Amino acid sequence: MSINGVKGFNEILPADSALWQFIEDTARRVFARYGFSEIRVPIVEKTELFCRSIGDTTDIVEKEMYTFSDKGGTSLTLRPEGTAGVMRALIEHKLYARDSINKLYYMGPMFRHERPQKGRYRQFHQIGAEAVGSAEPVMDAQVLLMVSRLFRELGLDEPRLQINSLGCPDCRPAYREVLVAFLNEREAALCDDCRRRKSTNPLRALDCKVPGCVEATEGAPAMVEHLCSACDEHFGAVQGYLTAADVPFSLNPRMVRGLDYYTRTTFELVTGLLGAQSAVAAGGRYDGLVAQLGGPSAPGIGFALGVERVALLLGDRSFARTPDLFIAVMGEAARSRAFSLMAALQDQGLWVETDCEGKSLKGQMRRADKLGSRYSMVLGENEVVSGAATLKRMIDGQEQSLRLDSETLENLIRQG
RNA sequence: GUGGCCAUGGUGAAGCGGUUAACACAUAUGACUGUGACUCAUACAUUCGAGGGUUCGAUCCCCUCUGGCCACCCCA
Numbered sequence: 001m002s003i004n005g006v007k008g009f010n011e012i013l014p015a016d017s018a019l020w021q022f023i024e025d026t027a028r029r030v031f032a033r034y035g036f037s038e039i040r041v042p043i044v045e046k047t048e049l050f051c052r053s054i055g056d057t058t059d060i061v062e063k064e065m066y067t068f069s070d071k072g073g074t075s076l077t078l079r080p081e082g083t084a085g086v087m088r089a090l091i092e093h094k095l096y097a098r099d100s101i102n103k104l105y106y107m108g109p110m111f112r113h114e115r116p117q118k119g120r121y122r123q124f125h126q127i128g129a130e131a132v133g134s135a136e137p138v139m140d141a142q143v144l145l146m147v148s149r150l151f152r153e154l155g156l157d158e159p160r161l162q163i164n165s166l167g168c169p170d171c172r173p174a175y176r177e178v179l180v181a182f183l184n185e186r187e188a189a190l191c192d193d194c195r196r197r198k199s200t201n202p203l204r205a206l207d208c209k210v211p212g213c214v215e216a217t218e219g220a221p222a223m224v225e226h227l228c229s230a231c232d233e234h235f236g237a238v239q240g241y242l243t244a245a246d247v248p249f250s251l252n253p254r255m256v257r258g259l260d261y262y263t264r265t266t267f268e269l270v271t272g273l274l275g276a277q278s279a280v281a282a283g284g285r286y287d288g289l290v291a292q293l294g295g296p297s298a299p300g301i302g303f304a305l306g307v308e309r310v311a312l313l314l315g316d317r318s319f320a321r322t323p324d325l326f327i328a329v330m331g332e333a334a335r336s337r338a339f340s341l342m343a344a345l346q347d348q349g350l351w352v353e354t355d356c357e358g359k360s361l362k363g364q365m366r367r368a369d370k371l372g373s374r375y376s377m378v379l380g381e382n383e384v385v386s387g388a389a390t391l392k393r394m395i396d397g398q399e400q401s402l403r404l405d406s407e408t409l410e411n412l413i414r415q416g
Numbered sequence: 417g418u419g420g421c422c423a424u425g426g427u428g429a430a431g432c433g434g435u436u437a438a439c440a441c442a443u444a445u446g447a448c449u450g451u452g453a454c455u456c457a458u459a460c461a462u463u464c465g466a467g468g469g470u471u472c473g474a475u476c477c478c479c480u481c482u483g484g485c486c487a488c489c490c491c492a
Contacts, residue, residue, distance in 0.1 A: 004483075059490050063417075081492085110492080115417080117486060126492060193489080209488095258491055268492095279492060306492030330450065361450055369452035378451060394452070 008114075008122025016311065018319035023154065023310055024107060027127045030150045034142060036103040036129050041085040043109060047075040053084040053289060055260025057200065064112040078111035081259070082128045083286070083302055084293075090132060091295035101133040107307070119277035119309045128283075128304035135287060135299035137234050140265045141241035143301050147281060148247050150305075151269065156313055159269035159280040162252040163242075164224065165235040166203075168263050168287070171228035176202055178221050189216035206254040222253035231264055238265055257282075261289040265301065274309055281305030324350040324413050326368035328361055330380035337404075338379045344406035350413060369394065375413055379404075 005011070012020050028038070047067050054061050066078035079085055086104055089095075095102050107127040116122060129146065131139055148161055167175060183190065183198050183205055190198075191210040198205065206217055227235060242249055249267075257266055266284030274280070283303020291297040327342055329335045335354075342352045353371060355364045361378065368376040376392045383389040383404060391412055392399045402408050 007483085064490080112491075114490070115488090116484095117488095120491070124492070128492090204490095276487065277491075282492060304492060309492060326452095328451075360445090362448080362452080363445085365452040367452085373452095376452075380450060382450080390451090392451075397452085399451095 006122075008116040010121060010123070018321070019311055019314060019317065020307065022319055023307055023314070024127065026153050027105070027107065027150060030146065030153050031105045031129060034103065034146045036105045036131075036146075039086055039089060039104040039106055040108075041082075041089050041106065043079050043111075044076050045079055045085050045088065047077040049084050049088055049293070050077055050080060053087065053259075053261055053293060054081065058258060058260060060112060060258065064114055066111045066113055080112045081110055082106050082108070082126055082304055083130060083261075083289070086128075086130050087132075087290055087293055087295070087300070091290065091293055096133060096290075096296055096298050099133075101131070103129070103131045105129040117277075118275045119306070119312055121308060125307035126304040127307060128302060130300055130302035132290065132298050132300035137237035137265075138241055140234075140238045140285060140301055141245070141247075143283070143303065144238070144242060144249070144267060145245055145247050147267075147269065147283075147303055147305075148249075151281075154310065154314065155317075156310070158273060158313060159271045161247070161249040161267060161269055162255060163238070163249050163265065163267040164252050164255040165227055165231060165264050166257065166262055166266050166284070167223055167227050167231050171226060171231055172223070175221070175223050175226035178226060179203070179205075182220055183217075186216045189213070201256075203256040207256045224251070224253050234264055257284060261286040261292070263287045267303070269305070271313065274312055277306075277309060279306075280309045280313065320372075321351070322372035322374065323353045323368075324374050325352045325409075326364070326371065326373040326376045327352065327354045328364035328368065328376060328378045329355055330361060330378070331384075333384050334379040334381065337384050341379075341404070341406055341409070345410055345413075348406070348410050350410065375416075377409075 031038075047065070050065060051061055056062075060080050065080055068076060070076050086106060090102060090104070105128065108125065109123050110126050111123055113122060114120060129143065131143055144161065144163070151157070151159055166172065179202050180198055183194070183202060187195060187198075189212055190205065191208065191213050194205040194208050194210070194213050197208075203223070205213060206220060208214065208217070224235065239249075239251075252268075255266060255268060262284040264285040264287065267282065268279045269281040270278045271280055272278065281303055283301070285299065285301040287299035288297075290300060325345065327338045329338045338354055342354055345352045353368070353373060355367070357363075359367065365376065373394055376394055377389055379389060387404050388401055389404050390399050390401050391409070393416060400412070402412060
C-alpha cells in the first residue's frame with residue numbers, strides 16, 4: 001500500500017496550477033492599484049493570538065484549530081485565518097508608527113479541522129487584504145471597491161456583494177437585548193440550535209436555515225435599525241460612496257459574522273453556485289482588534305477570499321499553454337545540433353521541446369501534436385549536412401524551408 | 417462532532433451469485449523503413465478499496481475497517 005495524503009489536504013496539480021496563478025496574479029495586480037503591499041507572515045502562531053482575536057467561544061477556536069505543543073511546551077496553532085497574524089506583525093514591527101495608514105495583503109494556506117466537503121478543505125487558501133489606520137467610511141468604500149473590481153477582473157460577475165453593519169460596542173449590546181426579547185417571544189417556534197444561540201450568539205439566529213426559524217424571525221428587529229448615530233452615519237456614508245462609484249451591492253440586514261472582532265461594516269460576496277458554501281469572500285471592519293492585541297487603538301477593515309471557491313467558480317476555463325516549437329531528431333549528430341539550436345531559442349524566450357525518449361519519427365510527431373506545439377521541425381542527417389530544414393506549422397500543415405540558424409527560426413516563429 | 421450516498425484498469429464506466437470482467441477514452445507499437453491529426457490492427461484489470469464471513473462457487477450477499485463525495489454544524 002502506498003501512502004496517501006492527509007484528509008482535507010490537497011495538492012494543486014499541474015492541470016490546475018495555471019488557474020491558481022491567474023487568480024493570484026490578478027489579485028496582486030488589482031491590489032497594487034489601490035496601494036496595497038504584500039506582507040508574508042508565518043503559518044504558525046502562538047495559540048493565544050487566535051483565542052484573543054477570533055474569540056474564545058467561536059467555533060473556530062473551540063473546535064477547529066490545529067493546535068500542538070512545540071518542544072519547549074509552547075502551545076502553537078496552524079493559522080485558521082490571516083488577519084490575526086498580520087495584526088500581530090503590524091504591532092510587533094510597529095508599522096503603524098512608520099505610516100499612519102497601512103494597506104497590506106497576503107495569500108497562503110489556512111487550516112481548520114472541519115469535515116471536508118465541496119469548497120471546504122482542512123488546508124485551504126485565502127487571499128486577503130487589510131487596511132489599518134483609518135476609521136473613515138471612505139476607507140470601507142475603497143476596500144469594497146477593490147474587492148468588487150477584483151472579481152470583475154477575474155471575469156466573475158456571479159458572486160454578489162452584500163453589506164451590513166454590525167454596529168459598535170456602544171449600540172450592539174442594546175440591540176442584542178431587543179433581539180433576545182424578540183426571540184424569547186417566539187421561543188416555541190425556534191429550533192434547538194437557535195434556542196441555544198439566544199444566550200450565546202443571538203445574531204446567529206437571523207442566519208438560521210431551518211424553515212421554522214426563517215419564518216419565526218421574519219419580522220425580527222435588524223441591527224441596521226438600531227445603530228447609534230455615529231454608526232448609522234458611517235454606514236450611510238459607505239453606501240453613498242459605493243453608489244457614487246457605481247459599485248453594485250445589496251443590503252443584507254441578516255448577515256452575521258463568525259469571528260468576534262468585527263464591528264460596523266461587514267460584507268460578503270455570495271453565490272448560489274457552490275452548494276452549501278455561499279460565501280466566496282467575506283470581511284468587515286474591526287476597529288477594536290489592534291488595541292485588543294496590545295497595539296495602539298488603530299481601526300481597520302479587511303477581507304479574505306477563498307481561493308478554492310474562486311477556482312471552482314472559474315471552473316474549467318482553460319489556461320493551458322503550448323510549446324512554440326517541437327524539434328524531432330534522427331541520429332546522434334542531429335540530436336546534438338538540435339540541442340544547441342533549442343538552447344539558443346529558449347534563451348530568446350521561446351518554449352521548445354524535443355524528443356527525450358528515443359522515439360521513432362512518427363512517435364515524435366505524435367508527441368508534437370499531442371503537446372499542441374505550434375510548429376515542428378525535423379532534424380536528421382540531411383539537415384545537418386545541408387544546413388537547411390523545413391518548418392511545419394502544425395495547425396494547417398503548411399511548410400517552409402529555411403536556413404538552419406536560430407535567428408531566422410526565431411523570426412519565423414514569432415511572426416506566425 | 418453527526419448523518420446520507422459511493423468504492424471495478426491511467427480515466428469514464430458496464431456487469432449484481434457461475435462471463436475469457438463489457439464498451440469508450442487515454443497510452444504504446446505497427447500498417448506509412450524521414451513527418452502529427454483520420455482510418456485499421458495489436459497490446460493494455462489472474463482481478464473488482466482492505467480484511468473476514470455465507471456459499472459447491474462471490475466483483476455481485478453479510479460484517480468490520482479504510483478511503484471518497486455530499487449534507488448538517490460552522491465557515492472563505
